[in-house]
Structure formats: C-alpha cells, structure tokens
Amino acid sequence: MNILLLLLIIPTLTILALMFSKEREQARLVSVVGMGLQFVAAFYLLFAFLRERASGNTDDMLFTSSYMWFSPLNIRFDLGVDGVSVALIVLTAIVTLAGVFISWRMEDLAKEFFISLIALATGVFGFFVTLDLFTMFLFYELAVIPMYLLIGIWGSGPKEYSAMKLTLMLMGGSAFLLVGLLGLYFNSTGAADGHTFNLMEIAAGGIPVEAQRIFFPLTFVGFGVLGALFPFHTWSPDGHASAPTAVSMLHAGVLMKLGGYGCYRVAVFLMPQAASEMAWFFILLTGFSVIYGAFGAIRQTDLKYINAYSSVSHCGLVLFAILMLNKTAMNGAILQMISHGLMTALFFALIGMLYERTHTRIVQEMGGLMKVLPFISACYVIAGLASLGLPGLSGFVAEMTIFVGAFEHADAFHRVWTILAVSAIVVTAVYILRVVGTMLMGPVNNPEYAHLPAAAWYEKTGALLLILPIAAIGMAPLWLSEMIRFSLEPIIRQLGL
C-alpha cells in the first residue's frame, strides 16, 4: 500500500476509535497512540523519501498513485510528494502530536475536542499528500471547518465572535479559490481525455496566458487569506487569541502553511507568466504584511496577540519570498514555513502553560517567571531567539536564505522592499526581547507565583518535541535545504529561469 494513503488512514481510524471511547483518559490515550503512529509514519516517509533520492530517483513526484473517483468528470485522487510536501508532512505530524500532549488535561467534552483536532489534522495531511486540485480543495475545507467548533466550544474570550470571523473569512477565501480552481480545470489541456485537475498534467499542458491573468489573482488571494495576506489577515489575531492552546498551535503552526504551500504549489507553479506579471502587486501586499505584523506585535500586551501578529509578519514573509520567484528565495520560503511552524507552535504551547498557571496573558502582569518556572521560561527564550533569527536555530537559516534570494533581484523595487522587510526582523527583536525582559527576568512580582507548579511530563514532552527539530534544523540545515532545493526544479522550469 502507498505510504501516503497510510497517512490518511491512521487519523481516520483514530477518529473512529475516538467515537467509541468513553472517558477522557481513554480519549486522550487513543489520540496519543493514533498521532504517535502518525508521527512514526511521517518519519518513515521522510527516510523512505531520502533513500529513494539517494538511490538516484529523480522524478518530480515520488510515491505517486492515482485512483479514479468521478470518472465522467475526470476527477481523480492523485497522491504524490516531493521534498517540500514531505517536510511539511513531518512538521504537521510533530505539531499534532505535541498538540495532543499539550491538551492532556482537557476537561470539557474531551472526546469531541480530540475528534475535531484530529479531523483538522487529517485535512492538513490530505492537503499535503494530494496532487489533485479537487481533493486539495476538499481537504482545505475539511481543515478549516473544525476550527469553528474548536474555537467556539473550547476557546476563551470573545470566542463566538472569533470563531465565526475566522471561519467566514477562510471560507470566503476558499470561495475565490474555488473559482480559480475551476478556471484552471476548464483551461487545462494536459490530459489525454479532456480537462484535468491533476497538478502535474496541468503544468505540463500549460494554461493560456489570458486565463492565467484572470485566475492567478483569484487563486493567490484564495490561498493568501489562509496565509494571512494583508488585508485579509484580520481573522488571524482574533482567532489565535481565542483558540485553545493546541488549536492555536496547529493553526499557526500548520494551517497557515496551507496558504503558503497553496500559493507556491498551485498559483505560481501552474500560472507562472501571470505570476511574474503580477508579482509586484502582491509583493506590495505581502511586504506590507511583514512590516505591519511586526509593528502590530510591538503594540500588543497580550502574549497571544503578540504571537498572532508576529505570525502575520512571518507568514507574510513566506508569501513575500515565494513571490521573489527565484530558487534561493523559494527555498527560504519553505524553510521559513517549517521553522515558523515549529517555533510558533512552541510559543503557543508555552503561552498556554503560562496561562494555566498565572491565569493572565498580559505581559506586564507577570515578572520573574524564570525563577519559579525555569523549564517553561527557558523554552520561551529558545522560541524567542529562534523567532528573531539567532544563528544556530532554524529561524536564522530560513530568513537568511530568503533575504539572499530576494537580493538577487538587482532592480530598485525589489531592493527597497527587501530592505524594508529585513528591517522588520529588527523589530522582531524588540518585541521578543521586551517580553523576555519584562516577563521572565527581574524579581518575582506576585507572591502567589512562588507556588506555581513546574511543568508536568506531558508539557515537557510537547515542548521538547518542538525544540529538538528547531535546534536540529539550525545546526544542520543542509540536508533539509538540499531536499527542498531539488524539489524546486519543476517550478523553476515553469518560471523559465
């Protein structure tokens, strides 16, 4: 059986098993076992992929298989991965498992929580393993809709408002996307028998330039909404702030990557001419996201809002790098997706742990936590340093690559925007270090904090699951970078560079 199919079957079976589970203990055990298996399967896929590549297999997509679904319309379920999707699948598996550990103490309707969480993850896995626009769209919506219940039922603050806003904005994005995808289908010529949804066939056949000009913006904006493209990013801060910990982790860590991945894999890959023509406009928007997100984060006092705005900035950088339309910058974009996914998930996990203990997320109300909660605080510092791009951690590798790639454009427009985007990184340092200084350092400002319980085993497991890869990528980025670089060949071919 195809290993990619396994990545869909395991979470589906986990959901089924959860439906028959009774108590909280049973539900979380089932979830951990299921997602643990998924974790193993994802790493197995990674090694199998590397082995294939090492043995000289240079196909664009590996582990491909194709199942006919609706034959009259030539809708198929096509599976296949390249280095980019493998990296993102592994990321998803890590973040999901960590999320399950972090939700260990879920009280209210635990079974339903885990079902929704894993349904969301299933959507994400499906999105990354498919090579077919129809199933891609299906999994995209499947990943979005559980968010409504997850935020609405288990969230905090103005949760009903945030949940509705997030769902509607993302579904609005998917509305544009649907039009774009159908446009691609009806303009496709690659298949032997009529139109096709298959990515590789569409790419091989090419889309007429006039059609590209109409459908590129629709597709890019459709995916861009999920990637927090300005001005469609407003769901993100509210959604992240209201969501329960594990959902924020999955959402910022993985779900927002769907947007970047979609822009890269569908919008730019299939419509390269329109992409080069219109890149300038979207560079303006994404460049603005980067700067605006960074300055937005400075003004916030709520930890979750700080990280939500920082996510807008970092995800904006992903789209910004993709639009540079060259190999180095795109390589950086993928690295940034992975690095940001791990680091934001870690941030949100730690914020959740802090909130559980101090019952506040306002930075100024906390102080001296390093003395009472050394483990959590140290992890927070690590996440912060990765976020501001300290060499030796994953953030540096990604951002460095992006800016080197962006600087390959010699014209004034690209240079100016690149410099502006780089300056946003400096701003990152401001808000990260300020939080670390106020919240973690200094004297303990609340006597009650002296008795805060240390991190439990499941919290430590969750945090370590995320820190290890951050450090690993930072220390030894080359193998990952090579894996991604090789997979960028098809899109570079498409762009005619």
Add this chain to the structure above:
Amino acid sequence: MRHELQLLAVILVITCAEIYYSGKDKSGVVPLSIALFGLHALAGWFPIGEGALFGGMYRTHALIHFLKNVLDLGVLVVVLQTAGWVKKQLVPENRVSEFYLLLWSSLLGMYYMISSGDVLMLFIGLEMSTLPVAALAAYEVLRMRSAEAGIKMILMAGLASAITLMGISLLYGATGTFSLTVLSQKLTGTGLETLGFIFFFAGVAFKISLVPFHFWAPDVYEGAPTGIAGYLSVVSKGAAVFILMILLLGFAPALSGIWIGVLYLLAILTMTIGNLFALRQQNLKRFLAYSSVAQAGFILLGFLSAGQDGRASIIYFVLVYIFSNLAAFGVVHSVEAATGKENMDDYEGFYRVNPRLAMVMLLALFSLAGIPPLAGFFGKFFLFMSAAAGGYYVLLLIAVLNTVISLYYYLLIVRAMFLRKSAHPLPVIQNDYWMRASLLICVAGILVLGVSSGVYDYIFGLCVRL
C-alpha cells in the same frame, strides 16, 4: 406506467383498508401504509423499458424512471417522519387514510408531470401535485396557522396555474400543437412564443419557489405540519426542478438564448434574497424555508451547462438535497413533537442533552452548506462545475460568495446547539422507530452519497438523453 399503477394500487388498498380495522383505533393503518409504500419504492428499482402511451402524451425511459425513484425515496422518508405525528394527531380524529391518499395523489401527479410528453398532460400533473398539498398544509384544521398556510398556498397556486395556462394557450396559439416533441421542433423564439414560454415558466418557478415567486414558502412552511413542510421543500421542489430540466434542456434548447438570461438573473436573485432573508430568521421552519429558497438558486446553475454533466449535477444535487434537508426537518420535527418548540434559542445546549440528534442536525446543516466530505459538498461542487463549464465565472463567483453567507446562518444553529449552554435546555428526546429509521436513512445518504462515486457515475450514465 408501472410506477403509476403501483402507486394507484397502494392508494386504493389504503383507502379500503380502513374498513377492515374494526373499532375506533385505526392506528394499524400507519404501519400498513409505510410497509406498502416501502414495497412500492423498492419495486420501483426494477428496470423498466422505454416507450410512449396515449399518442405520445405519456412517455418514459430510464432517466424518467430514475427520477421517479428519487421522488419515492423522498416521500418514503417523509412518510417515516410523519408516522409519529399521524398516530398522535390523526388517529384520534380518524383522518389517517385521507392523509396518505392526499400525499400519494400529489406524488402521482408528479409522476405524470415528469412523464408528460404533452403540455396539457404536464398541466394536469402540475395541478394534481399541487392541490392535495394545499389540503395537507391545512391538515391541522383547528390550528389557525395551518389553515392560513392552506389558504395561502391554494391562492398562490391558483394564481400560478392561471398564469401557466395563459402561457400554454399562447404557446398553442403560436405553434398549433400541444406535443412537446413537435413544439420543440417548431419553436423559433418569436415574440409570442417567448411570452408564452415566460408565462409557462412562472408556473413552474412558483413550485420551485424561485424569487420573485417565493413569498408563499416561509408562511406555508411555518404554518403547515412539519412533515408536510419537509415534503414541500424537498419532494415538491425536486419534482418541479426535474420537470424544468426536462423542458428547458430537453425540449426548449432552441429558446436557450432567452431562458439562459432569465435563469442567470433568477439564480442571482434567488440565492441572494433567500440567503439574506434566512440570516434574520428565528423560527427554524421559516429559516429552513429561506434556506431552501437559496438552495433552489444554486440548482439553477446546473442549467447553464448544456451537456450531460449539467443534467447529472442537477439530479445529483436534488438527491443529496433530499437527504440533507429532510434530516434537518426530521430533527426539527422531533423537537417540535416532543416540546412544541421551534425557535433557534430553544436549541441552546442541545448537544449536551441530545448528542445524537445534534450530530444529525450538524451533518445535515454542513451538508446543506457544502462542507466536505459530506454529500452536499459534492452536489454543490458539480453544480459550480456546470456553471464554469458554460463559462459563467461571474455568476459562479456570486454563487460561491453566497455559500459563504449561507454558511454563516447554518453556523448560527451550530452555535446554538454546540457552543452555547442553556439554563433551560430541551429535555431528552425519545424518538419512535420510524423517525429513527428516517434519520438513519438520511445520515447514511449524507455520508455515503458523496464519497462513493458510484451514484454520480450512474446518474451521469442515465443522463445521455432526456
């Protein structure tokens, strides 16, 4: 003709059967009716040849046969859902067999309508399918709202059929024939023909409750017994969609220059107005009425692709819609039967008390909203594909944005059921076996119909001809 004869036999048996139940308690008629209709629905699936009768007034072939089976399925679910209500309300009043008589006569009318090869036959079928439903809407005579629903329906239906007749006479005047086949050859799109056609169209549009012929729907749905509201919104609407599809795509492609423009406009109006009005509804039956108006707007997208895919997407959507909408009506019905409540606020905290019913409702609403992997997603996707196949991308964009609006109000109910906690939640609701069976059928349909592609492929194969 086998379908019609079978149903007629069932009707006659039930009419006579009452005599054999001695004494006051005639509740035995209910299971007998359900069993007989179940048999009829099952027997309908045996294949049948094609042919024409009465000099071409009546015709049938594999597709028409399938459409009747789809309607049977809808009526079967309705019959199951109303069983509890019939036993509780109608048995003491001794008005059981009339109920089934009326319901099935209306279905018989729909059979004739779909099978008609002749405009007059079509008109008779249309009337026969509408009038009994007006009586059914007023079936709880002593409840004022129900009587109001009945009178409203009959007045509007009367107006609609008058306009239809006007259209028919104009068409006859222009072409000199009633036969659809001859008509389709003679139609050239002159002014008189166009006028006649538009009048004719209005009558059918009334049954589908397209804007601006939709005003009766919310009032009638709210007043009528819930099971009948479900019947109106699903079976009656489905049959009208089928006949519109046969007429427009099968017999009037010559006039497509006219009706495509009309449908384009009506689709936008119907979706948007249905959605905007649904946003503010508190009463769930009114809410479902407006949501089903909006759904009708989506169906019109399927007409814009002349090929096999367009027809297949329409039929497939109606099939999916039967399951999704009747599941929603079933839950509303069981809540209403147990507590008499039908407002959205009453559903607050529903999941914590009645998790299964709430899950059914969730699936139904998500299917109506078009969320994967439920059947509704595939249904809508294929309709959208038809619009895109015709090249109507602007309409497509309006339609998909409308689905986002519709998602908002479907989520409002989900919010009440799942997100909110209530100080006075609804009690635990115990449904009878019939209702459970009907919900089970619906849920199975919602879950299976989309993911397994066999049904769509089958329908697509049947759509070779109309």
